[in-house]
Amino acid sequence: MRFLIRMRFILPFLVGAFVAFLASIAYWRSNCQPITTKLKPRGAYTHAASSANASWQKIPCIINGNRRNPVDCRVEPSNEVFLPFSFIARYFEITGKIETDKKSLNAEKFFNWQHSYAKLILPKLPYESDGIFMSFDNYNVEVRDRVKCISAIEGVPVSSQWSTSGHVYPVQVAQFGLSHYSKNISEERPRHRLVANFERDFDFDVPRGSYAERIEDSEKELWVLNFSAPVNYTSPGIPIPFPDTGEPYVIFGVKFYRHGAISFHLEVQETERTTYELIYACGADTISTQGNRVIYGLGSCSEWNYLVRDVYVDLIKGLNLYYKKSSKKDKIRFNMARMRIQQAELHGRGLLDGLTLASSAHSELFEKAADWLVRSQDTVGGWPVTVKRKLGSVELEPPWYSAMAQGQAMSTLIRAYKRLKNHKYLQAAVKALDLFSKSSEAGGISAVFMNKFVWFEEYPTNPPSFVLNGFIYALLGLYDVKTVADGNDAERSGKLFDTGVESLKALLPLYDTGSGSVYDLRHFTLKGPPNLARWDYHSTHITQLQVMNSIHPDPVFADFAERWAQYMKGQRADHN
């Protein structure tokens, strides 16, 4: 009996327990995964075998004994430790981001690890003295931050590097010229669209109080517009309507009797629609901004001005100048969704020779750079830099010359000579050789490494700095002259080139860190730390060596270029 009573209790108890047991299994199975607390012996798993659902735990990573700032890491049961990329990126200066594989069916994500943020762009080889310069067809000098604007007086960039007030930096002018020269070869031919042409009657209205007529210009021997309108560009002038196209370049000739301006009304569609006025006016002030007005000076404008302007660039340079002054942090980037020229407007008394829109104007801008170089060369054949330059603890007092400026100018001028067949360019290029024989100490650009190897100095510091990229640019300039000039000029440039090549071959190893390159040898002359080249300079070094190997084949150039390219993928030289 007591057994039965006991059974009467135990049986339901067991049934209830069993039912609850089954329910709990069903519930937990679907909502949890086992914790593995025992650490498996090291090396028992390969790391790839761990499943994404495997449990993992936090583990602090103590970096080089720094217990104060542990990194928040993870460990999986296989004992594989995982480190956050945010730490790796900071520690090793690696870049990487999550991207979507567009080729995959499910748009799978992957993490794109890039050892170098810079891309290695192969130059077009063989190098030729009238061909694309290195990979400058990929350059866009005018959008660089350190280009303050393109001067409407000089037609070339004004640099804000080392001096915010701005100076025309010959290296930048030459690079501007060479990039447009190269793009003129590599890019498709420009599309032109005539806005106004005074060979026949014009069809825009001239407001009351203003005046306009076609006349034949004796100087230019063509028909131009003779106009008179209120000189002040806050009053309405003579409007010339524009077609709604995307071409950024306006090309025109203009000349004023004393004062005047030509302005362009630009409508920008971003979050809201804004109208700006871009004005080219008689006056010495290179660039100024007044609210929505950006004004470029034309200098004394009583001679014909032949203007080739990227209105997008001109506007944005002006606006950034304004935002900089008003301490707005972010500069406007060059990707405005939509910009439209509504109309041009003439002010003052003057002559206008046509008005054309163009998709690009590389040959015109190249010529502007070459002409500036001819015009600005001084009596010793140099292009003096007018601002102070600090290189670490060493200062260059202006004016100073740069072997890089000389070389890049020579490359520009030789191309201008080959293209435009005008001897003034060749003469200027040859004249630029003179400074190569003058030492830095004597105001020239030539230094010597340990009494043996001649170096042409981008920055002729004392002690010398032996900047690598500027030296190779100088060599390319010498090569261009030697290839195109005749007789004594060819011989002079040839000797300088050969001397420089010997130095380069001898000293190149000193720029190799085994995982990158150094920018210069200031660590040798100043006994300081090596000045490592950032990735974009490192990739420039590689491109330059590829070009050098094209014009002077040598295993040193080929081997170093190849190894240095591997460094950009994280390879290193062997250690012993």
Added chain:
Amino acid sequence: MRFLIRMRFILPFLVGAFVAFLASIAYWRSNCQPITTKLKPRGAYTHAASSANASWQKIPCIINGNRRNPVDCRVEPSNEVFLPFSFIARYFEITGKIETDKKSLNAEKFFNWQHSYAKLILPKLPYESDGIFMSFDNYNVEVRDRVKCISAIEGVPVSSQWSTSGHVYPVQVAQFGLSHYSKNISEERPRHRLVANFERDFDFDVPRGSYAERIEDSEKELWVLNFSAPVNYTSPGIPIPFPDTGEPYVIFGVKFYRHGAISFHLEVQETERTTYELIYACGADTISTQGNRVIYGLGSCSEWNYLVRDVYVDLIKGLNLYYKKSSKKDKIRFNMARMRIQQAELHGRGLLDGLTLASSAHSELFEKAADWLVRSQDTVGGWPVTVKRKLGSVELEPPWYSAMAQGQAMSTLIRAYKRLKNHKYLQAAVKALDLFSKSSEAGGISAVFMNKFVWFEEYPTNPPSFVLNGFIYALLGLYDVKTVADGNDAERSGKLFDTGVESLKALLPLYDTGSGSVYDLRHFTLKGPPNLARWDYHSTHITQLQVMNSIHPDPVFADFAERWAQYMKGQRADHN
């Protein structure tokens, strides 16, 4: 009633279910964690805030565009990507392992990331010519893999580097001497334990057929054991029982009439107990192994041999030789759990002068090295290296001299002179100066960097290799001589030292990669890749510069030492 019956069933059922429910909670709580599958929106978490239970997914990491071998990474909902350390370790040559924080209450685990596998050991400063040499008190030359054994004939290491048959390498001898000299200063005084002393009667048994008696040795003027036993060490000899102590060194004098041997029976307790026989026998064969027998030759043994032997090292060097021949992959490491000398055994006819156990024998071993250097110096004051050395594509044909050998020998000899007051050591050190004035090309050790900076070559290759560490060791040797020698000798060594210091200060920057150092300048002379110094050489460079700054204070030495030490923690020089 039916209610009561029902209750009688339901109540136990509910109680049972409740108990099982509680039990299941307790069980699962301790064995599982919730699965979270939903990904949180991008940027919703900072990575540190993500909980350890947040979901964790696989994501492939494409490394520098290599889609074929993606790395198996993880991503958390915060979009923080985690990379496996196994990849980082391979890519950047970083070391790290999971360790237990013994200070924490719960023995928490952490991951110990070490940029450099080498430890930077500060040398004892100021450096003194009779003090600890650099940080050599931490060296243990005899256990190095490239030390074949310690010769019982010469009393110094035999190197298997660059020649497996073995050669006495003067650099290794000097380092052996300097490390024991330094340990003799830094370590506690040795413990000695007399095993047999024949000033009084001995108490071990002489087996039938053998013979032993105390006699007074006229040469040594003390009582020794005159013995006669079967010469063949496979037959029983005269056993001398050993006390069961842990001391590894046996020190004794022995001399034989033609043939004979003294053997030591060693019992090793590892997974099983094994007995080995370590035999020092008359004969020219430096080391040989026959099964469990390791035999060291004593050379011609009819003169007194004064032996100071680490029986652990002697046994293991012999066994490794055997295992190497029998192509066993793993060498025996020097951490045998338990080794015990059971007894010594005398064979042949000869004399035995005492038998002592010692915990260390640094001063004796140092003296053996110094004496070898005096004995082995050739007529031009050098210690020729007798094996071929390949440095990249350049070969050194034997015999050749090494500025490092000269310098380290000088440091050893100067210390021997200061300690043992015997002029033969000083004379040998001074004689070693001669080769410093002889160029590598003429069979000496001196090279010149670009016609200007004199370098003392560890490897006098043609073209020069400019090895850094060997050069600084040479300078330290010159410093030691200049400090201790007099008159003309002091002047000669002083001039060489000063010349070398000027070269070092001038060229040191060329060894700086911005993240480590180069071992030599072969990349400059051979136009190849830089030969990066592995971390233990890099740390040697730092220690050497600290010592240089101690004896010749200069900001270059101090700054480079400090920056190079930072490189070991992952710091780099700035890029431009």
